[in-house]
Amino acid sequence: MARTSSTLVPTCTIWIDVDDLFQYAQANPRPSGIQRLVYEILNVIEARAALRADAPRIRFVRRSADGSPLSEVTLDDIAALFQKLSGTRKTTAARSSVTCDVNRTAPTASGRVRRAINTARQFVTSRTDACDRPLIQRLRHSTIRRLENMPSDISGPLLAVCVSQIRVLRQLRRHWREQRADSVPENLQPLSATDSVSSTDIHPQQQTSADINFSPRDIFLILGAAWADPHFGERLQVIRKRHGLRPVVLLYDLIPARRPEWCAHSLVRDFRHWLDTTLPQCSHMLAISTATARDVARYASEAGLHLAGSVRTIPLGTGFGLAAENTSSGMVESGLTVGLPRAGTYVLFVSTLEARKNHALLFRVWRRLIQELGRENVPTLVFAGRVGWLVADLMQQLDNTEWLDGKIRLLRDPGDTELRQLYRGCMFTVFPSLFEGWGLPVTESLMLGRPCIASNSTSIPEAGGKFARYFDPENTRDATAVIREIITSPETLAEWRKQVETNFPRVPWEDTADAILDACARAHAPEGSQKNATNAEEPVT
Amino acid sequence: MSRTIWIDISDLLHYLAHHNRPSGIQRVVFELGRALVTIAPSQVRFVQRTGGPYNFETVDWSYLYALFATVTGVSPGQRQTMSDSATAPKKQIDAFIEPPETNTTLPALLRAQLHVLHQLVRMPGHIIRYRLQKAEIERSARIRRETRASETGLPVMPDRRIRLANAARPGDVFFVPGSPWHHADYVRTVRWLRDDLRMVFGLLIHDLIPIRHPEWCDRGVIMTFTQWHRSILPLADHVFVTSQSVASDVEAYAKEEGIIFDNPVTPVGMGSTFGVRTSDETTKKMPLLLSDENSPTALPASGDYVLFVSTLEARKNHSLLFRVWRRLLEERPADQVPVLIFAGRVGWLVSDLMQQLENADWLGGKIRLISNPTDDELAALYHGCLFTLFPSLFEGWGLPVTESLAFGRPCIASNATSIPEAGGPLTKYFDPENVDEATRVICATLDDPEELAAWQRKIVAEHKPGSWEQPARRIMTGYGL
Secondary structure (H helix, E strand, C coil): CCCCCCCCCCCCEEEEECHHHHHHHHHCCCCCHHHHHHHHHHHHHHHHHHHCCCCCEEEEEECCCCCCCCEEECHHHHHHHHHHHHHCHHHHHHHHHHHHHHHHCCCCHHHHHHHHHHHHHHHHHHHCCCCCHHHHHHHHHHHHHHHHCCCHHHHHHHHHHHHHHHHHHHHHHHHHHHHHHHCCCHHHCCHHHHHHHHHHHHCCCCEECCCCCCCCCCEEEECCCHHHCCCHHHHHHHHHHHHCCEEEEEECCCHHHHCHHHCCHHHHHHHHHHHHHHHHHCCEEEECCHHHHHHHHHHHHHHCCCCCCCEEECCCCCCCHHHHCCHHHHHHHCCCCCCCCCCCCEEEEECCECHHHCHHHHHHHHHHHHHHHCHHHCCEEEEEECECCCCHHHHHHHHHCHHHHHCEEEEECCCHHHHHHHHHHCCCEEECCCCCCCCHHHHHHHHCCCCEEEECCCCHHHHHHHHCEEECCCEHHHHHHHHHHHHCCHHHHHHHHHHHHHHCCCCCHHHHHHHHHHHHHHHHCCHHHHHHHHHHCCCCC | CCCCEEEECHHHHHHHHHCCCCCHHHHHHHHHHHHHHHHCCCCEEEEEECCCCCCEEEECHHHHHHHHHHHHCCCHHHHHHHHHHHHHHHHCCCCCCCCCCCCCCHHHHHHHHHHHHHHHHCHHHHHHHHHHHHHHHHHHHHHHHHHHHHHHCCCCCCCCCCEHHHHCCCCCEEEECCCCCCCCCHHHHHHHHHHHCCCEEEEEECCCHHHHCHHHCCHHHHHHHHHHHHHHHHHCCEEEECCHHHHHHHHHHHHHHCCCCCCCCEECCCCCCCCCHHHHCCCCHHHHHHHCCCCCCCCCCCCCEEEEECCECHHHCHHHHHHHHHHHHHHCCHHHCCEEEEECCECCCCHHHHHHHHHCHHHHHCEEEECCCCHHHHHHHHHHCCCEEECCCCCCCCHHHHHHHHCCCCEEEECCCCHHHHHHHHCEEECCCEHHHHHHHHHHHHHCHHHHHHHHHHHHHHCCCCCCHHHHHHHHHHHCC
16 A cells, blocks of 8 residues: 655654544534544544555644644544534433533533533524514514505615614624623533633643654644634644644635635635635645646636645545445334335435525426426425525525425435435435535435436536436526436436446545545655655646 | 596506516506507596505596606615615625624614614605605696696696596496506405496406416515416406417416406517606607716716616526626636626515625626616616626516617527517527526627627617507407407
């Protein structure tokens, strides 16, 4: 496996930054794609490193509570964090009792994490406090009705006054809440305030950078969603200058920079800032798809960033999420969930509902299919996922048609067992997304032996290879034609499914880890040999 | 003895009282009314519902005319207050988890509260201005009546309201050109008209969108519209529609519902000029008026932009053009991409689109919104544009397309539903659900200025603006008047 063994170089240590995982866990109850992916890599990377001739050491670091940029954590800490992240959904019913228990008994590391998550939940739910809503809503409706009955020349300015007044009252309420929050006991405080407290709790015996020995040209590996930290660039500079580490970064997608319309302003700002301050500092850059690598090059040239080299595409493991477990046994044993659509009657689309995922296209496609084939010949379309942002208007449109009189269903926040069963029972899956860095639902579907009809944009064809069928996600007619062909031809579907089940190649996470370790080895090599190594393996541009 | 056609314009009057810009249906009702008055002044009367289902009173055309003229010509300064209030809260979008970063310190709160009070103090001013405007409408209506009386030598008609029940004679015609769908008891009116007053009832259907494509409509409209048509259509003696495409829709719907019409569903077509001004002053004077420095300063320089006139709503498919412009900007240098102007009221089901435009910084200013334009501003926008776009997914006619041709500007339009009927052979078309195709057609036009100029000359030479008298005559003929 050791392709770029450089025995002359002293053993290198790869410091993997996991700060973003801990930050993420404080604000979110469940892991998203990036966190899951990072976790898969972390699980295998140490073993793969040990197999190499240069045998680099793997260490995990994050920011410390006192603000120093590097302090060590163990893989066990990360595993515990992750277990809690993935397992929280089923424990929501018992959350209040759990919270009490934790407060009374001696806090274990895992209990602390759970408490942090629960605190986050309570904080979130208290913000959207439901009890005073009906009254306010009634008041609002009657006011609007009254305004509508006035001439617009009068109702316009009056409405403006009302809106401003409501805003003032809202701010007043928030002001009052903030005041109150300052005087509440520690465990009820909003997360932003408990940042330092909970992080020291999670790692009682952490080492800070003063205690750690760094060798020059050690690697600082950035695998996760590090852009959430607005000061990441500064931190990286300190790490580079003071400790002499060489940063290697893995990039997933450039959506906030390339398609800001689908992201919050703050994310766009933070992400671009992160790119601008981080990319020029990195010795090596890796991307999960050629499409992302291309985007990085394009962004760098547009923004005038000077990059150390080209961006390399690494293979991405296919065992992921549901597909991570042994699929055949996993799928058989899980026939317990009830209340899901009958197997074989539906087409599945697993994804958060957000504008970028292009649920709107499938709505139109299904409308056409019903018109062309007749209701009885069109399978139900199942959306499985969280309801995200920028889809309120779409949801309203679906409501207006009574979800095409039941031909489209939305299964909110499905659990893993439910998802597995949904995959098992579906005829095939669809994935019309407009922009991706990879296309995990496509790989997941194929891994679980279900054909996928997917968008042909950005990285998605890389994820689906020759095993998925494709359409233009911005062409309703094309999408309708491709989907109709499969719906009306069960033999083709059966054959395709067999082919997917038997032939879809599994990429082990070890391959991903190896590719990352290769890049680290290259980055670790002295300047001269680094150039040779770069030239030897043709970079993807 | 000639029969009278009584036209129900309650909904138009209601709309004009509560909105500051007429949209498609209101313009059609106004233009049809004016054309009917012109071709048969003695036979046409307008009525307004004043209470229960049997209470209708006459309204003089002069009043409606004055009201419409005022509403379409409100100065931009006055408009500003409205668009301010509409755009002010746009920054806060609840969809994102993080709270907006507004200052919650006490002084900031006090400042905001002070601002509210300041706005409140200005309210009486608004009310007085509104009252003055109302008086002005009454006055200009009176002047109009007097001048017409002096021209024709007839005595001045007093603006006295007459009850329909007292004036209508058997065999008279009742015509609904607009959208009084919010009256749930309208079916009682129709029964009363036909059975008690022995009148003939007919209506103009603009489209069946709330029934066929409820996804694009306001929830309330879907319910009232569906209920209204289900109860009224079986009683209609005459059904007029805007286009052939709507005629097929209505016939299919009638078949499903088991409704049998006594008379065939009649497409009447639409005229293509609009507004009070265009036909009062001659169209030739328009360019002169607008090339003047008088044209509102907020409007962009002519020749630098492409125009899309429409209410911003999901059905009009603004999102397609957003994607097309995104592609144009990726494929060519920014200085070779013209500005795209959305001119219209911000309507319903577009808050997510607006947020996306906001997030993308309106593509660095390459897309602009001119909300609630006056008729003058619209005319100026038409005159200054390279060409117009109309990517709508579903229409009953497609007024902006004919409008564009009437202004001598080429239009690249959606090929869906009735739009090719409105645009005819002088318009270019694309599939409104295919970004590739739309981009291709638009690029081809942008890249060939000579062809565009030739196309424009062809329109100026060959396009005959459809007059509103034609549909008006078809309606009169349909009724046998």
